[in-house]
Amino acid sequence: KAGVTQTPRYLIKTRGQQVTLSCSPISGHRSVSWYQQTPGQGLQFLFEYFSETQRNKGNFPGRFSGRQFSNSRSEMNVSTLELGDSALYLCASSFTATGLGELFFGEGSRLTVL
Amino acid sequence: AQTVTQSQPEMSVQEAETVTLSCTYDTSESDYYLFWYKQPPSRQMILVIRQEAYKQQNATENRFSVNFQKAAKSFSLKISDSQLGDAAMYFCAYTDTNAGKSTFGDGTTLTVKP
Numbered sequence: 001k002a003g004v005t006q007t008p009r010y011l012i013k014t015r016g017q018q019v020t021l022s023c024s025p026i027s028g029h030r031s032v033s034w035y036q037q038t039p040g041q042g043l044q045f046l047f048e049y050f051s052e053t054q055r056n057k058g059n060f061p062g063r064f065s066g067r068q069f070s071n072s073r074s075e076m077n078v079s080t081l082e083l084g085d086s087a088l089y090l091c092a093s094s095f096t097a098t099g100l101g102e103l104f105f106g107e108g109s110r111l112t113v114l
Numbered sequence: 115a116q117t118v119t120q121s122q123p124e125m126s127v128q129e130a131e132t133v134t135l136s137c138t139y140d141t142s143e144s145d146y147y148l149f150w151y152k153q154p155p156s157r158q159m160i161l162v163i164r165q166e167a168y169k170q171q172n173a174t175e176n177r178f179s180v181n182f183q184k185a186a187k188s189f190s191l192k193i194s195d196s197q198l199g200d201a202a203m204y205f206c207a208y209t210d211t212n213a214g215k216s217t218f219g220d221g222t223t224l225t226v227k228p
Contacts, residue, residue, distance in 0.1 A: 033215060042220035043205065056215045103216060105159040
């Protein structure tokens with residue numbers, strides 16, 4: 001069974017640009033969540049989708065958005081990039097819609113904003 | 115809001131020895147789940163162990179066990195017979211039963227000395 005796949009793995013952008021990150025969950029998993037990981041802030045929750053509906057959203061500005069498709073694949077978008085957006089963005093999928101499910105993480109997309 | 119605190123940014127242990135990583139959390143919920151995840155350097159995060167709050171018995175997975183103290187809101191991870199492959203960053207995570215998000219601690223970097 002293929003794991004969670006995130007693309008691209010690495011990318012470099014400049015301030016003001018926008019970026020789209022993609023996540024393909026494990027087959028059969030309908031919940032996809034996104035986290036931002038930085039050395040100073042740890043893992044911060046961005047949002048979570050289940051069956052194409054955003055169920056939870058973290059405390060991030062509106063520049064951060066996401067969506068989920070009918071095949072459970074998810075994308076997140078960051079517009080008007082700032083230097084502080086440099087981070088490892090982790091996607092995690094889960095079989096269940098509730099908190100009892102184990103999260104399966106992808107390897108992450110490392111974004112550098114110059 | 116739920117918070118998770120890992121008070122030990124770094125820990126080290128001698129190979130074959132035992133080490134305990136600390137985690138405390140704050141919640142007003144009575145039913146929830148707690149997890150320990152492991153993130154090896156440049157590799158994806160994986161689940162180490164899970165504890166359901168309604169279970170009084172501490173979870174155990176081979177060399178990994180937890181000490182779950184619900185009243186004290188404490189959830190420590192004990193690694194016995196430490197191996198070089200245990201070197202990683204360990205994250206404690208909390209999820210309540212109805213939410214689709216997990217709250218993570220800032221992580222503890224574990225070094226295993228040969």
